Amino acid sequence: MPTKFKQALESGKFVVTSEVAPPKGTNLEKFEHHIELLKDKVDAMNVTDHQSSVMRYPSLGGCLKVKAGGGEVILQMTCRDRNRLALQADLLFASHMGIQNVLCLTGDSIILGDHKNAKSVFDLDSSQLLETIRILEKGKDLGGNELDGAVSFCAGAIVTPEADPLEPQLIKFEKKIEAGAEFIQTQAVYDLDKFKEFMDYARQFKVKILAGIILLTSAPMARFMNKNIAGVFVPQDLIDEMASAPKGQAITKGIEIAGRMIKRIHEEKMCDGVHIMAIGKEELVPDIMAAAGII
Amino acid sequence: MIRSITQKKPEKDIERLLNGLNRIFIIGCGTCTTLTRTGGDPEVRAMKDELSAKGKLVTGHTVVPVACDNLTREFLSDFGEQINQADTLLIMSCAFGVQTIARQLKKMVVPALDTLFIGKETAVGLFDEICTQCGTCIIGETGGICPVTNCHKGLVNGPCGGTNHGKCEIDVAKDCVWTLIYNRLQELGRLDSMRRYQKPRNHQGEPKPGKFKLPEA
Numbered sequence: 001m002p003t004k005f006k007q008a009l010e011s012g013k014f015v016v017t018s019e020v021a022p023p024k025g026t027n028l029e030k031f032e033h034h035i036e037l038l039k040d041k042v043d044a045m046n047v048t049d050h051q052s053s054v055m056r057y058p059s060l061g062g063c064l065k066v067k068a069g070g071g072e073v074i075l076q077m078t079c080r081d082r083n084r085l086a087l088q089a090d091l092l093f094a095s096h097m098g099i100q101n102v103l104c105l106t107g108d109s110i111i112l113g114d115h116k117n118a119k120s121v122f123d124l125d126s127s128q129l130l131e132t133i134r135i136l137e138k139g140k141d142l143g144g145n146e147l148d149g150a151v152s153f154c155a156g157a158i159v160t161p162e163a164d165p166l167e168p169q170l171i172k173f174e175k176k177i178e179a180g181a182e183f184i185q186t187q188a189v190y191d192l193d194k195f196k197e198f199m200d201y202a203r204q205f206k207v208k209i210l211a212g213i214i215l216l217t218s219a220p221m222a223r224f225m226n227k228n229i230a231g232v233f234v235p236q237d238l239i240d241e242m243a244s245a246p247k248g249q250a251i252t253k254g255i256e257i258a259g260r261m262i263k264r265i266h267e268e269k270m271c272d273g274v275h276i277m278a279i280g281k282e283e284l285v286p287d288i289m290a291a292a293g294i295i
Numbered sequence: 296m297i298r299s300i301t302q303k304k305p306e307k308d309i310e311r312l313l314n315g316l317n318r319i320f321i322i323g324c325g326t327c328t329t330l331t332r333t334g335g336d337p338e339v340r341a342m343k344d345e346l347s348a349k350g351k352l353v354t355g356h357t358v359v360p361v362a363c364d365n366l367t368r369e370f371l372s373d374f375g376e377q378i379n380q381a382d383t384l385l386i387m388s389c390a391f392g393v394q395t396i397a398r399q400l401k402k403m404v405v406p407a408l409d410t411l412f413i414g415k416e417t418a419v420g421l422f423d424e425i426c427t428q429c430g431t432c433i434i435g436e437t438g439g440i441c442p443v444t445n446c447h448k449g450l451v452n453g454p455c456g457g458t459n460h461g462k463c464e465i466d467v468a469k470d471c472v473w474t475l476i477y478n479r480l481q482e483l484g485r486l487d488s489m490r491r492y493q494k495p496r497n498h499q500g501e502p503k504p505g506k507f508k509l510p511e512a
Contacts, residue, residue, distance in 0.1 A: 080448075084495060105456075106448060106450065106455045106456070107448075108457065108464070109447055109448065109457070109464055109465045111447075111465045112464070112465065120448065122448045122449050122450065123495065123496075123498060124495050125448070125450045125451070125452050125453075125455075126452075126455075127452045127492065128452065128493075128494070128495045131492075131494075132495075142495065158456055159456070160456045163456070163458065163459070164459065164460055165460075165461065165474060165477070167477060168453070168454050168458075168473055168474055168477040168489075169454060169456070169458075171477070171486070171489055171490055172452060172453065172454060174490070175452055175490070175492050178492060179492065187456055230455075230456065230457030230464040231456040231457045231459075231464070233459065
């Protein structure tokens with residue numbers, strides 16, 4: 001039985017996903033409010049896994065909340081903090097609890113986060129995690145042992161279409177698809193002409209691709225992301241456009257930029273949908289969708 | 296030639312370790328730590344001045360030729376009296392040397408240095424960690440370049456999504472090894488090696504602690 005998200009991907013519609021970040025703590029009030037706000041507007045929402053290596057309420061726990069709130073959820077799973085035993089165990093639990101969409105990530109470096117002395121795990125990488133999911137679905141674990149009880153997933157991965165150099169990234173991309181990725185949520189795209197070229201290459205693969213759109217909230221925020229967030233490269237002309245916004249209007253400008261990019265991706269049928277990331281500003285996702293004309 | 300790369304411990308850490316120990320014999324090493332200027336003769340003498348200024352009594356000091364060698368015990372026997380008078384040996388060699396001396400002399404030891412990695416001098420005065428002895432060597436498939444060591448995440452299917460302009464997401468001064476591997480394999484016409492999916496690694500190649508015994512002839 002394919003998940004609701006899988007059905008949306010297969011339907012040919014312009015798929016919209018977003019992400020919600022659990023809190024640093026156990027006060028889920030704001031988190032539950034975001035779930036409520038987004039659940040009927042997006043096809044699925046990701047719950048992040050210690051994003052940027054900052055310790056938070058776990059993704060798996062956050063996913064249970066999304067499900068309880070009536071939303072379709074995508075579990076983000078990184079390989080940074082857990083070895084193959086823990087990852088398989090969490091996958092068994094997730095599937096059993098009806099959390100069956102998984103985004104497989106290698107994970108940001110520990111050094112970037114707020115526990116800089118912690119031990120990195122990286123027992124598996126993203127392509128190996130994808131393969132692990134397929135192995136579990138066939139009824140065995142990574143040790144070759146039989147499982148008692150089945151699991152089933154819709155698994156995906158990421159790609160950085162604006163990586164420079166691009167070729168090594170594409171080799172990894174193909175490995176992820178061979179390992180079983182059914183959908184791709186890209187890192188933030190900004191140069192849509194370059195993205196079109198990437199899609200010309202990517203179209204040959206049987207995988208659904210959702211373009212990553214990050215909401216810019218200010219010029220300093222864009223510069224901060226360039227410096228500190230792995231895989232995000234905001235071009236100077238967008239930073240300048242953000243800086244040119246009148247005082248107090250920076251976020252409005254950010255929504256306008258995101259909306260216009262999504263509109264173009266949608267109208268030109270560049271890919272299968274978008275993945276909207278409004279970090280810390282999840283409540284603005286409906287505004288971005290409205291600006292893009294896709295609400 | 297591999298070298299043990301060390302860095303002086305923070306002053307307050309050495310102070311804490313020497314708390315209550317007032318008579319100290321200082322030992323440097325004439326090999327790696329002399330090369331890296333962390334435990335050679337000038338550094339040993341500077342440490343003597345530092346400790347004396349703090350009110351410690353330095354009973355003596357020396358620089359052994361190769362601290363981790365079996366002959367270190369003999370070399371140090373010339374300083375028997377000064378060593379006997381000391382509460383502890385403050386050793387400015389890498390941890391291989393500290394542990395060797397600890398085994399040979401059975402005297403209390405305090406390392407003055409942290410051992411960072413076993414590396415190789417790749418340019419004058421520049422040392423890189425290029426092998427971490429994982430016991431499952433894959434450099435035959437990566438153009439002779441080790442991703443287990445030189446990729447911050449130790450990826451055998453690289454790169455990750457954080458690399459930019461051939462640099463690692465953790466430090467722009469560090470190369471993304473997967474970009475280097477890509478370039479090398481491209482030069483060799485062997486990109487098929489990089490395209491080959493690598494299964495999850497055996498992280499217990501030689502379960503710690505490593506041990507090797509020559510078989511009987």
